[in-house]
Amino acid sequence: MHRGNRLTKQGSLAEIRKTYLQAGRLVGRGGTIVRKNLLTEVIGTVTGREPGQLVIQITNKCNGDCPQCGMRTSKKIKRTSIPTETLKKQIEQCVKSNFSAISFTGGEPFIDHKIIFELLDYAGKEGVRYLRSGTNGFMFARNGKPVPLEEAELFIRRLAETKIRNFWISIDSSDTKTHETMRGLPGVIAGIENALPIFHTYGIYPAANLGINRNILGTTILPLNGTEDEGRFFEEFSVGFHNFFQKVIHMGFTMANLCYPMSRNNENINESAYGAISDDSIVSFSRRELMLIFQALLEIIPIYRERIRIFTPLSALYGMAGKDSSLVFPCLGGIRYFYMNSLDGHIYPCGFRGEEDLGCEIGTTMKQRNRTQKCFRCHWECFMDPSQLFGIGNYILRHPLKVIFHKRKASAASKSDSELFRLWFADIKYYLHCHLFDGRRPFYKVTAVNLKKERMLQKAEPET
Numbered sequence: 234m235h236r237g238n239r240l241t242k243q244g245s246l247a248e249i250r251k252t253y254l255q256a257g258r259l260v261g262r263g264g265t266i267v268r269k270n271l272l273t274e275v276i277g278t279v280t281g282r283e284p285g286q287l288v289i290q291i292t293n294k295c296n297g298d299c300p301q302c303g304m305r306t307s308k309k310i311k312r313t314s315i316p317t318e319t320l321k322k323q324i325e326q327c328v329k330s331n332f333s334a335i336s337f338t339g340g341e342p343f344i345d346h347k348i349i350f351e352l353l354d355y356a357g358k359e360g361v362r363y364l365r366s367g368t369n370g371f372m373f374a375r376n377g378k379p380v381p382l383e384e385a386e387l388f389i390r391r392l393a394e395t396k397i398r399n400f401w402i403s404i405d406s407s408d409t410k411t412h413e414t415m416r417g418l419p420g421v422i423a424g425i426e427n428a429l430p431i432f433h434t435y436g437i438y439p440a441a442n443l444g445i446n447r448n449i450l451g452t453t454i455l456p457l458n459g460t461e462d463e464g465r466f467f468e469e470f471s472v473g474f475h476n477f478f479q480k481v482i483h484m485g486f487t488m489a490n491l492c493y494p495m496s497r498n499n500e501n502i503n504e505s506a507y508g509a510i511s512d513d514s515i516v517s518f519s520r521r522e523l524m525l526i527f528q529a530l531l532e533i534i535p536i537y538r539e540r541i542r543i544f545t546p547l548s549a550l551y552g553m554a555g556k557d558s559s560l561v562f563p564c565l566g567g568i569r570y571f572y573m574n575s576l577d578g579h580i581y582p583c584g585f586r587g588e589e590d591l592g593c594e595i596g597t598t599m600k601q602r603n604r605t606q607k608c609f610r611c612h613w614e615c616f617m618d619p620s621q622l623f624g625i626g627n628y629i630l631r632h633p634l635k636v637i638f639h640k641r642k643a644s645a646a647s648k649s650d651s652e653l654f655r656l657w658f659a660d661i662k663y664y665l666h667c668h669l670f671d672g673r674r675p676f677y678k679v680t681a682v683n684l685k686k687e688r689m690l691q692k693a694e695p696e697t
C-alpha cells in the first residue's frame with residue numbers, strides 16, 4: 234500500500250496529531266528543553282564535565298550478513314548477550330554517575346524485542362536523557378517483501394511507548410539491491426519506506442545511518458592508485474554521498490548520520506573490543522583515502538543540511554580532512570565515554586581499545602579512570618564527533634582571547650584556524666535549529682508561523 238493511503242486509513246489529521254502528542258514528546262515543549270539541555274551541557278563543558286555516554290553492546294547476535302562486520306550471521310564467533318538484570322544495574326550506576334546518554338547497540342539490538350523494550354523502558358524510567366538504539370530493519374521485511382503495515386505499526390507503537398530519543402536504521406548504499414545483498418535482507422528498503430510514515434505518525438523520526446564503505450555507489454569504489462588517481466576517488470565518493478542523501482530523503486527519512494569506516498587496518502588496532510570492526514576491503518582505507526572521504530563530506534553535507542538533519546559536524550570533519558591538525562581535540566573515550574562489551578559484560582574506553590579492560594562497574598570505572606590520557610587513534614564517530622564539538626567549545630570558552638587572536642592572525646597568514654571556529658559556530662547554530670537532533674520532533678524551519686502552530690497544538694492537547 235502506498236504511504237499516502239496508509240495515513241488516510243490511519244484517520245484524520247486531528248487523530249494523527251493526538252497519537253503524536255500522546256507519544257510523549259510534544260512539539261511545543263522542545264524550545265525550553267533544548268535551551269535547558271544546552272545550558273546544562275555548556276556548564277558541563279566549561280567545568281570539564283561533558284555529559285557522559287555509555288555505548289552498551291547488549292548482544293553480538295545478529296541476523297544480518299554484512300561483509301563489513303565481524304558479527305555477521307555467517308561468521309563463526311561466540312554469541313553472547315549481557316543478562317538484562319546486569320544491564321539494569323549498570324543503567325542505575327550510569328544515572329548515579331551523571332551519564333546523560335546511553336546507546337544500546339548490537340549485533341542486532343532488536344533481535345529479541347522483549348529484552349530491548351524492557352531495557353528502554355527501564356532506562357527511560359531511570360531518567361536517561363539521550364536514549365538511543367537502532368536496527369538493520371529486519372522487522373520490516375519477510376520473504377523478500379515488506380511486512381503488513383499492521384505488523385510494522387505494532388512494533389512502532391510499542392517503541393513509541395518507550396522514552397527512546399533517537400532511533401537509527403542502517404542504510405549501506407544508495408543502491409537498493411547492493412544494500413539488501415550486503416545486509417542479506419531482501420525487501421528491507423521497501424519495508425523501511427512503508428514504515429517511515431507510521432514512525433512519523435507516532436512521533437518518532439528515525440535516522441538513516443550510513444556506515445561509509447566502498448559500495449556506497451552500488452559499484453565498488455576501487456582503492457586509490459597514486460596521487461593522480463585522487464580526483465577519481467574524490468569524485469566517486471562525492472557522487473556516492475550525493476546519491477545516498479537523495480535516496481534517504483526520497484525514502485522519507487528526516488535525519489541522517491554518517492559512521493566513519495571502522496576497520497582495524499585503518500587504525501592499527503591490535504585487539505578491538507567491538508565486533509563490528511572488520512578487516513574487509515570495503516571498509517579498509519588508507520590515511521589518504523580517509524582524508525579524501527572527509528573532504529568529500531565537507532563539500533556535500535552543506536548542500537543537504539537544510540533538506541535533512543545531518544548530525545555529522547563539519548568542524549570535526551575539517552580537522553580529520555587534514556585542513557588543520559593543530560586543533561583536533563583528544564577523544565573523550567575512557568574519560569567521559571565508555572563502551573560495554575557483550576562478550577564479557579566488561580567496560581572498555583571504547584570499541585577499539587580492547588586491551589584496556591576497565592572492569593564491570595561504571596561507578597568504579599569512573600573513580601579509577603585516567604583523565605589525562607589523550608587518544609587520537611581512530612575516527613569512531615560516536616566518540617570523536619562529540620569530543621571534537623565539546624573540545625572546540627571548551628577551548629573557546631576558556632581561551633576567548635586566543636580565539637580572537639587566531640581570527641586576527643587568519644587574515645594574515647593562517648586562515649585555517651578561523652575557518653575551524655567558523656564551522657564550529659555554524660555547527661552549533663545548525664544543532665539548535667535541529668533541536669539538538671531530537672528524534673521525537675519533526676524537522677522544519679523554525680519560523681514564526683511554525684512556532685505559533687506548535688503553541689496552538691500544545692494548548693489544544695495538554696501533556697498527560
Ligand code: SF4
Binds near residue numbers: 296298299304341509
Ligand atoms: S553491521 Fe549490524 S546488521 Fe550487519 S552484521 Fe553487523 S551487527 Fe549485523
Ligand code: SF4
Binds near residue numbers: 583
Ligand atoms: S580515538 Fe576515541 S574511540 Fe578511537 S581509539 Fe581513541 S578513545 Fe577509542
